[in-house]
Amino acid sequence: MFAKSTNEKPESIKRVEKVTGRLVIFYEVDICNKSELHKIFKLHKIDCVIHLAAFKYVGESVKTPLAYYVNNISTSLVLLEVMQECRVKKLIFSSSSNVYGNPKFLPVTEDHCTGQNCTNPYGRSKYFVEEILKDVCTSDPDWRVILLRYFAPSGAHRSGLIGEDPLSEHLNLIPCIAQVAAGQRTKIKIFGQDYNTRDGTCIRDYTHVTDIADGHVKALKKISEDLFKGWTAYNLAAGKGYTVLEIIKIFEKVAKRNIKYELFDRRTVGRSWQDDDLKTVKTTKVVGKRYIVLHAGNKNGFIPGADLVFSSSTKNSDYHGEMNQAAKLQNVQTLLEAHFGKEWAQHDNLEWYKNILKGLKDSENENSQDQEYEEEECNSLEDEIAIHI
Ligand SMILES: O=c1ccn([C@@H]2O[C@H](COP(=O)(O)OP(=O)(O)O[C@H]3O[C@H](CO)[C@@H](O)[C@H](O)[C@H]3O)[C@@H](O)[C@H]2O)c(=O)[nH]1
Numbered sequence: 001m002f003a004k005s006t007n008e009k010p011e012s013i014k015r016v017e018k019v020t021g022r023l024v025i026f027y028e029v030d031i032c033n034k035s036e037l038h039k040i041f042k043l044h045k046i047d048c049v050i051h052l053a054a055f056k057y058v059g060e061s062v063k064t065p066l067a068y069y070v071n072n073i074s075t076s077l078v079l080l081e082v083m084q085e086c087r088v089k090k091l092i093f094s095s096s097s098n099v100y101g102n103p104k105f106l107p108v109t110e111d112h113c114t115g116q117n118c119t120n121p122y123g124r125s126k127y128f129v130e131e132i133l134k135d136v137c138t139s140d141p142d143w144r145v146i147l148l149r150y151f152a153p154s155g156a157h158r159s160g161l162i163g164e165d166p167l168s169e170h171l172n173l174i175p176c177i178a179q180v181a182a183g184q185r186t187k188i189k190i191f192g193q194d195y196n197t198r199d200g201t202c203i204r205d206y207t208h209v210t211d212i213a214d215g216h217v218k219a220l221k222k223i224s225e226d227l228f229k230g231w232t233a234y235n236l237a238a239g240k241g242y243t244v245l246e247i248i249k250i251f252e253k254v255a256k257r258n259i260k261y262e263l264f265d266r267r268t269v270g271r272s273w274q275d276d277d278l279k280t281v282k283t284t285k286v287v288g289k290r291y292i293v294l295h296a297g298n299k300n301g302f303i304p305g306a307d308l309v310f311s312s313s314t315k316n317s318d319y320h321g322e323m324n325q326a327a328k329l330q331n332v333q334t335l336l337e338a339h340f341g342k343e344w345a346q347h348d349n350l351e352w353y354k355n356i357l358k359g360l361k362d363s364e365n366e367n368s369q370d371q372e373y374e375e376e377e378c379n380s381l382e383d384e385i386a387i388h389i
Pocket residue numbers: 056057058095096097098150151152153171172173174176188189190191192202203204244267
């Protein structure tokens with residue numbers, strides 16, 4: 001085992017030895033230190049590497065994206081180079097369900113697309129490393145890679161000897177609840193209450209760490225099978241989602257303690273597994289006031305001052321009717337005319353907006369059902385004068 005001692009305490013290695021009954025050979029080394037890594041690879045006959053070294057806090061990654069990209073990607077690159085040079089070509093990579101971003105279907109299976117709509121730098125760093133590993137496998141058929149995509153690893157070994165005692169101020173949900181229960185924190189901040197779920201808080205599939213450990217043992221067997229080739233991804237998940245509030249209530253019941261909490265905004269651009277009962281993933285409802293910004297311009301750029309901001313009074317996500325009231329568009333028309341004089345014209349393709357200017361209601365409007373079409377048209381009209389919303 002090799003690691004930088006940012007998060008590990010020496011005592012934890014001793015405890016791993018106690019729980020497993022095996023001697024752990026431990027090197028305290030920065031994985032980015034290529035020459036040190038080389039020495040270790042020369043000292044031992046290594047068959048397969050399990051690569052777990054990474055920063056892992058979603059919230060922290062949003063605040064310090066570069067630290068996450070540098071740490072999570074460069075460690076992987078140095079490790080891969082050393083492995084390649086030492087002809088060790090089997091790797092089990094600790095990836096994340098974050099690579100799926102906002103899921104397009106549920107349950108999320110391994111063939112779900114990855115990388116699209118990742119909601120945070122942590123998830124994207126895992127996605128990038130996955131892609132690098134796929135390229136490495138394509139370049140050399142001797143490489144074998146298993147990507148293990150964890151779903152919210154949580155819990156502790158049943159002996160109580162190994163658990164999570166985080167040093168970071170950024171905490172995962174369950175250690176944070178545990179600290180509140182133990183009196184080390186006064187309350188827990190719940191990030192997000194506007195998810196499309198049973199109680200509005202985010203759903204995660206919390207997977208016990210010993211199940212995750214079993215997954216690694218199985219992956220080790222799999223990668224050594226004669227027929228194994230290239231790369232394969234496996235989800236490591238329990239298969240059942242719980243909301244943040246449900247987890248808090250379960251913890252209260254088990255620990256027989258009151259867990260105080262406070263509601264906050266979402267930590268990232270929201271990813272949630274949504275409600276199990278919902279067949280499709282729906283657009284997240286926005287609670288509260290919305291501000292709509294509209295710009296106008298042409299190929300020479302936006303017209304200075306030609307932007308309209310107004311606050312919607314509706315609380316549901318379909319604010320378009322309100323936004324396109326003739327009065328609002330009239331403001332834009334006035335601005336455009338002030339800038340272009342009579343040269344300005346609304347493009348024919350913007351039928352829907354034209355109809356609104358004529359005072360037609362949504363139901364009388366032929367194109368109103370297809371707003372996406374409208375937006376696409378706007379994008380392809382860069383050379384025309386167009387209203388772009
Ligand atoms: O103080 C807190 C901490 C978390 N949450 C919420 O609880 C849920 C779970 O968050 P957390 O326990 O931090 O897990 P994830 O953000 O899902 O990330 C974890 O799970 C991923 C796999 O899903 C792993 O890849 C990551 O390394 C690991 O940090 C999320 O909705 C959070 O917004 C709170 O409301 N308050």
